[in-house]
Amino acid sequence: MPVVKNSKLIYIAHPTAEYQPGVHTKYVEEELDTDTVTLNGGILVRLIAVSSDPYMRYRMRDPSIPMFAPPLIIGEPLDNFSVGQVERSEDAQYAVGDYVAGYFDFANYSVYPGKTTHQFKFCVKVPKIPGLPLSAFVGTLGLAGKSAYTGWVLYGVEKAKTSKTLFVSGAAGPVGIFLIQYVRHTSPHLKIIATAGSAEKVELCKKAGADVAFNYKEVDVTKTLAEHGPIDIYWDNTAGPILDAALSNINFFGTIIACGAIAEASNDPNAYVKHFGKIFQHCVTVHGFLFRFGPEAEAASDAFDKEIPPLIAAGKITVHEHRFEGLKEAEKALESVHTGTNFGKTVIIAGAE
Numbered sequence: 536m537p538v539v540k541n542s543k544l545i546y547i548a549h550p551t552a553e554y555q556p557g558v559h560t561k562y563v564e565e566e567l568d569t570d571t572v573t574l575n576g577g578i579l580v581r582l583i584a585v586s587s588d589p590y591m592r593y594r595m596r597d598p599s600i601p602m603f604a605p606p607l608i609i610g611e612p613l614d615n616f617s618v619g620q621v622e623r624s625e626d627a628q629y630a631v632g633d634y635v636a637g638y639f640d641f642a643n644y645s646v647y648p649g650k651t652t653h654q655f656k657f658c659v660k661v662p663k664i665p666g667l668p669l670s671a672f673v674g675t676l677g678l679a680g681k682s683a684y685t686g687w688v689l690y691g692v693e694k695a696k697t698s699k700t701l702f703v704s705g706a707a708g709p710v711g712i713f714l715i716q717y718v719r720h721t722s723p724h725l726k727i728i729a730t731a732g733s734a735e736k737v738e739l740c741k742k743a744g745a746d747v748a749f750n751y752k753e754v755d756v757t758k759t760l761a762e763h764g765p766i767d768i769y770w771d772n773t774a775g776p777i778l779d780a781a782l783s784n785i786n787f788f789g790t791i792i793a794c795g796a797i798a799e800a801s802n803d804p805n806a807y808v809k810h811f812g813k814i815f816q817h818c819v820t821v822h823g824f825l826f827r828f829g830p831e832a833e834a835a836s837d838a839f840d841k842e843i844p845p846l847i848a849a850g851k852i853t854v855h856e857h858r859f860e861g862l863k864e865a866e867k868a869l870e871s872v873h874t875g876t877n878f879g880k881t882v883i884i885a886g887a888e
């Protein structure tokens with residue numbers, strides 16, 4: 536009987552401010568008999584890669600607080616967008632050896648669907664794409680790429696036709712880099728202004744196609760945008776002071792595409808917006824959206840599957856990963872997307888392909 540080491544990351548306490556490794560989560564090593572573990576008609580998945588995403592912080596909350604993402608459960612492993620391989624199967628849809636993308640536990644081996652179930656759980660078979668790591672299914676080909684594509688095709692493309700400038704915050708992450716590359720390719724007339732939190736990230740934005748890129752920690756963002764604006768379209772990955780600076784420089788009839796609000800994810804009281812009045816004063820339209828939430832976002836996500844793989848094959852869209860090797864490093868990976876120490880799509884590599 537193959538008894539294997541099964542490393543896991545367990546959720547143990549709700550943070551009130553920043554997430555802290557070892558305080559809110561705990562790494563454990565257990566043993567598992569992969570031959571005898573009960574599947575209840577499901578599958579046993581061997582984890583290959585699991586994603587660290589900013590929104591996981593929203594899942595770290597008291598379950599009585601309603602929100603778009605299901606809460607993590609104290610005492611249970613974390614789960615998130617993942618890719619793995621079927622180790623055992625009691626479900627005719629999946630054969631041993633199939634590669635699957637889904638919402639799996641932070642554990643070397645876990646049963647899908649398993650006992651913790653919620654609306655984000657899914658599992659689909661995926662092919663191995665030559666030249667791409669399977670982990671791309673949790674980044675450029677997954678939540679990050681598809682969210683950038685969805686927000687842009689729903690709310691950016693039409694507006695771009697009569698616009699001159701696009702400003703992108705949180706621009707060096709997988710959402711931002713996808714967006715810059717896609718917009719550079721499809722709306723080449725736009726002046727793309729990007730901001731991120733280090734010199735290395737600023738260079739990545741330029742390489743991806745930004746015309747202007749700067750480190751928001753080192754300059755006066757409001758003044759810098761005044762030099763390069765006004766802003767016709769603002770892609771907001773951060774909210775907080777950068778959103779305020781964008782509002783100060785938004786053009787009349789400008790558009791804000793609200794993708795994320797990482798500046799306020801950990802309840803920083805200084806992160807809230809002061810220039811809300813600019814929205815009516817400059818006749819601004821704000822569009823929020825969530826990945827695959829509602830029929831239009833679902834349709835956009837499906838359209839992605841036809842349009843984007845050829846652009847990746849042609850090198851127009853590239854995959855940048857920050858890999859954390861082993862589940863023992865998962866806590867650092869979760870923390871990194873909030874401290875900004877990640878560089879590229881943050882993935883935890885849990886096992887071989």
Ligand SMILES: NC(=O)c1ccc[n+]([C@@H]2O[C@H](COP(=O)([O-])OP(=O)(O)OC[C@H]3O[C@@H](n4cnc5c(N)ncnc54)[C@H](OP(=O)(O)O)[C@@H]3O)[C@@H](O)[C@H]2O)c1
Pocket residue numbers: 588589590678679682705706707708709710711730731732733736772773775777793794795796797798799824825826871872873874875876877879880881
């Ligand atoms: N609407 C949706 O369905 C959807 C789907 C996916 C992602 N999102 C959102 O999109 C945004 C980008 O996601 P991602 O996966 O590409 O993230 P990411 O770039 O890999 O990680 C987040 C980055 O945000 C920056 N950051 C952290 N705290 C900040 C602060 N206080 N002010 C400004 N920047 C800060 C850091 O980079 P710096 O070094 O630049 O500070 C960090 O690396 C996030 O807000 C995420 O929640 C939304």
